[in-house]
């Protein structure tokens with residue numbers, strides 16, 4: 001995946017990727033990246049069609065391998081099999097369930113922000129955007145909070161192995177992830193609690209309890225899908241708000257707009273830039289013939305700034321209605337964690353702005369966005385410290 005991504009994402013991980021997106025859509029809406037590479041699809045209507053037709057654009061494990069030994073559940077299972085896993089998992093991640101979690105998430109966010117609010121400077125990425133979603137995840141699964149650094153190491157080992165001080169293969173990291181969840185499941189079965197791991201151990205699909213392997217395949221995916229994505233969104237949102245003070249003040253002064261702010265920043269930043277598929281049938285998109293067996297990258301970022309589908313797409317408009325962005329994907333594999341993600345984004349932005357309404361990027365900082373998932377390795381902010 002790394003090789004393919006490096007090739008297809010040229011220009012797309014710039015601080016402002018929109019010019020690169022526009023070139024792709026206008027000049028080559030279906031771009032072939034060469035021998036063994038993926039075809040990159042960038043127009044909104046084409047991307048949406050692909051997302052909605054999994055019988056043509058399959059998500060099975062040929063589309064992407066991220067160190068896992070078996071297909072990830074539910075991401076690498078195509079319909080109709082896919083439906084039964086979503087039926088099981090959707091209620092656990094519903095808007096209602098996430099609302100119950102919200103006070104706890106706010107408390108965690110407030111504690112972290114209080115730790116640096118008087119300092120007048122922080123690394124927003126390292127001190128808040130990265131640890132917060134992971135802490136929420138550990139609590140949700142019922143895992144010990146002292147394992148946080150190890151979790152972050154494992155997730156980075158899969159998502160950005162090249163950035164590690166001591167790189168190991170994704171397969172090696174993958175084995176450590178399975179071992180970690182095995183150990184946690186043993187602990188939960190000895191002493192069940194009110195957490196997701198204990199719950200999964202009791203649940204049934206097709207009238208049979210989930211097997212240990214099925215639970216591991218769900219947990220592996222949750223670890224990779226639920227942590228980096230919220231971190232990246234927080235990085236992208238706060239980097240934008242730090243550099244657009246008028247917009248930030250508007251968002252703070254009109255709290256009723258916050259949901260619109262989040263949706264519009266999800267659209268304009270689209271932190272998960274691409275999703276991957278493999279073709280199960282020949283198909284023609286934007287007059288280009290694609291063949292069964294080809295691998296395909298759907299460029300969600302480019303789709304979300306397509307002027308064929310959005311008015312004035314390069315303008316950030318917090319009042320945009322409707323806002324049918326694809327930041328959470330679309331079709332059957334649309335993000336399972338969207339309610340959790342929105343709740344975390346809202347809680348962090350509100351708690352942060354309540355304590356630190358005026359801030360900017362530290363002088364001289366040049367933000368470097370990673371490809372694939374748009375996050376920064378550091379986001380230094382400065383503000384006037386409280387007296």
Ligand code: HEM
Pocket residue numbers: 059073074075076086093221222225226227229230233271272275276326327328329330332333334335336337338340341342
């Ligand atoms: C703002 C944060 C997030 C963004 C931008 C995001 C984005 C996405 C996208 C684009 C997909 C579609 C993947 C595809 O079609 O191949 C997806 C799927 C998924 N996401 Fe998220 N996600 C976020 C947060 C979360 C969280 C917090 C969780 C944790 C529960 C989560 C769990 C999942 C799962 C399990 C899938 C696979 C669903 C399926 O295959 O049916 N995501 N996400």
